[in-house]
C-alpha cells in the first residue's frame with residue numbers, strides 16, 4: 001500500500017463467466033474516470049476507492065445474472081457514488097480516528113451531494129433513466145435494516161443496484177487501510193457475514209460470497 005492509499009483491486013482469479021464483456025463495459029465508461037481525475041478537490045483515495053467499488057460492484061452484478069445494461073449502470077454509478085465527498089471539508093474527510101457526532105452528520109451529507117452533482121453533470125443529457133440513476137447514488141448508504149441514510153429505507157425499498165454498491169463499498173473499505181484504521185480488517189468475510197441482514201442484503205451476499213473472497217489475498 002502507498003501512503004495508506006487504496007490500491008486498484010484485481011481478483012485473485014476471475015470467476016466471472018464473461019469477464020471479457022465486463023472489461024469492454026469498463027473501457028466504454030471512459031468519460032467517468034477522466035471527469036473524476038480532473039476534479040481538483042476530489043482526493044486520490046476516493047478516486048481509487050471509486051474505481052475499486054465500480055470493479056467489485058459490476059462483478060457482483062454480473063454474477064447475480066443482471067442484464068448488461070444494469071451491469072454498465074452499476075459500474076458507472078459506482079464510479080461517482082462518493083463524488084459528493086468533494087464538498088466535505090478536508091479536515092473531516094481526512095480526520096484520523098473516529099469522527100465526532102457533529103462531523104459524522106456533515107459526512108453523511110455526501111450521498112445527497114453526490115446525487116446533486118450527478119444530476120448537474122447530466123442536466124443536458126438526453127440519456128434515459130438519469131433520475132433513477134441519481135437515486136441509486138443517493139441510497140448507497142442505506143442499510144438493509146433501515147438504520148442507514150439519508151432516508152432510512154428498509155430492505156427492498158432500497159434500489160437493488162444501491163444494495164450492490166453498498167456491499168462493494170463496505171467490502172472495499174475493509175480490505176484496505178483507512179485514515180481512521182491503518183490496517184485492513186482481518187477476516188473480512190467474517191465481518192461481511194456479521195453485517196448480513198443488518199447493513200447489507202443477506203440474500204445478495206450469499207450469492208456472491210465467492211466473488212468477494214476472490215479479492216482477498218491470504
Ligand SMILES: [Fe+2]
Pocket residue numbers: 081082110111140141
Ligand atoms: Fe459513500
Ligand SMILES: [Fe+2]
Pocket residue numbers: 049053081082169
Ligand atoms: Fe464509498
